[in-house]
Amino acid sequence: MDEVFSIFLDTFGGPVDRQEVPTSSIERYRGKLPNILLEYWAEHGWCGYGEGIFWIVNPQEYEGVVASWLEGTKFESFDTYHLIARSAFGDLFLWGERTGASLDITGHLSRYAAHTSIYTGDQMDNGLRSFLLSIDVESNDYGDLFQPAMKKLGTLRHDEMYGFVPALMFGGPDTLDHLEKVKAVEHLTLLSQIAELEPYSFSDL
Incomplete structure (x- = not known):
């Protein structure tokens, strides 16, 4: 195991629900995604970390989700995203494929953050390493609700997520009582159709 993935595991903890x-699949994305990511797939599989x-x-599995979120936005023709x-x-x-780790979407808020990565072209492997080293548990834990949600709703499988019902964009509250375990692809597709994707503003932070 290389040093970067070892640091990533130290940050999050071991894998769950590995596929x-x-x-x-590796050949399908060769030349589209960084080679180092494909190597991680081969060695570690697709799975969750930090208990999911x-x-x-x-x-x-998420091609339709990505297409639904980006439809009608400037990103639709800007690059091919995975x-x-x-x-x-x-x-x-x-x-x-051209711009690397350059776009994040917060599904439950219909907000995006676009970045200009310095790691493009033949630097994509370094871009993937930089991405893994930049990820932390806290930024993925919306409202510190992960542990309470897992205790109440159970551990997630690879095709599941915790979703607010009703969705926040429908005016639902962002509390534990309104979290449910939902199918990820279906729920993310639904969220993409509720509100227009908008950039984060300073008032969101």
Whole structure:
């Protein structure tokens, strides 16, 4: 195991609900995603970390989710994006084939943050390493609700997330009482259709 992934594991803890990655999936994304990510897939699989607060996922499962979020936005034609990771609450980490780790979407708030990565072209592997080293538990734990949600609702599987019902964009409260365990793809697709995707503003922070 390389040093970067070892540090990532020290930050989050060991894997949960691992799925083996078929060779066909690795070949499907060769040249589109960093080689080092494909190596991590082969060695570690797709799985959750930190008891399921952060997930490295199969981008193919989320192609429809990405398309639904980006439809009608400037990003739709700007680059080809793939979802490489997500949080338990629907924070989405997208990888652009040209622009690298350049777009994050907070699903439950319909907000995005765009970045200009210095790691493009032949620096994509370094970009992926930088991404993994920048991720922490706290930023993926919306309102410190992860542990209470896991205690109340149970541990997540690879295709599940914690979602607010009713959705926050419908005016629902962001409390534990309104969290449910939901299917990730279906819930994220629903959220993408509720409100227009807008950039974070300083008032959101």
